[in-house]
Amino acid sequence: MNKSTLTTTALLAAMLGGTLYFTNFLQSPILQVTHSIKSYYLDGVESIQDAINEHFHQQATIIALKEKNRYYEKELINLHQVADEYQKLLHEQNSSLATHPHTALARTLSYVRFGDPHRVWIEMDRFDPKKVYGLLYRGYTAGIVVGSNGHALGLLNGDVKSSYAVTIGSTLAPGIVRGNNERRLIVEFIPTWIPISVGDEVLTSGLDRIFMSGLKVGKVISISKASGYQSAVVEPYFYGKNPAYFHVITEVR
Numbered sequence: 604m605n606k607s608t609l610t611t612t613a614l615l616a617a618m619l620g621g622t623l624y625f626t627n628f629l630q631s632p633i634l635q636v637t638h639s640i641k642s643y644y645l646d647g648v649e650s651i652q653d654a655i656n657e658h659f660h661q662q663a664t665i666i667a668l669k670e671k672n673r674y675y676e677k678e679l680i681n682l683h684q685v686a687d688e689y690q691k692l693l694h695e696q697n698s699s700l701a702t703h704p705h706t707a708l709a710r711t712l713s714y715v716r717f718g719d720p721h722r723v724w725i726e727m728d729r730f731d732p733k734k735v736y737g738l739l740y741r742g743y744t745a746g747i748v749v750g751s752n753g754h755a756l757g758l759l760n761g762d763v764k765s766s767y768a769v770t771i772g773s774t775l776a777p778g779i780v781r782g783n784n785e786r787r788l789i790v791e792f793i794p795t796w797i798p799i800s801v802g803d804e805v806l807t808s809g810l811d812r813i814f815m816s817g818l819k820v821g822k823v824i825s826i827s828k829a830s831g832y833q834s835a836v837v838e839p840y841f842y843g844k845n846p847a848y849f850h851v852i853t854e855v856r
Contacts, residue, residue: 721762737852772803793833
């Protein structure tokens with residue numbers, strides 16, 4: 604092998620070695636950056652997937668809890684009735700505990716008029732415009748439902764046309780509660796010979812067949828007398844919250 608051939612071979616070997624060296628030298632930071640990008644990408648994908656899973660899990664949990672809440676609200680209504688019947692049983696010893704209300708969930712659609720918080724349109728199944736229905740929110744009386752041009756109209760507690768039969772305090776003084784276009788309610792036609800007191804609790808009597816007996820309405824905050832009757836001003840437990848859903852008492856037996 605002559606000197607020229609050796610020189611050419613040595614030069615090619617040097618170029619090949621240099622190419623491999625620089626290739627490895629350049630590949631190292633490129634691969635490092637690429638791996639970092641992939642790592643961030645996978646971490647991001649997993650994070651997003653975890654967030655999606657958590658969101659749908661929370662959503663499913665919220666839906667389940669809402670359903671349970673509606674179930675428990677309905678059970679609370681039944682418990683009110685049983686408790687009231689039990690008290691009557693203790694006093695009269697002839698109650699059959701046979702009264703069981705039928706309730707349904709109803710959705711609020713909108714106010715009838717802006718500026719009037721006491722009237723709302725209600726969406727409910729099998730609505731009979733000839734009937735008057737009791738309206739409940741979380742076990743408290745919230746008003747009544749009547750027909751208006753074939754549609755369900757919710758007259759909430761504050762409305763002057765929202766009225767139903769009640770009793771007051773331990774003496775069970777009878778009366779009719781109505782709205783006053785204000786927060787507080789008025790109980791009228793209370794016999795003067797039956798004593799009532801400030802702080803007495805007002806409950807539904809069930810005699811009008813709109814509500815079952817024993818549901819909470821509010822507490823007496825003042826009393827007046829006129830025309831042979833007593834009247835009481837009541838602070839209601841429900842007023843103007845405008846919830847998205849109510850329970851409607853569709854039948855009292």
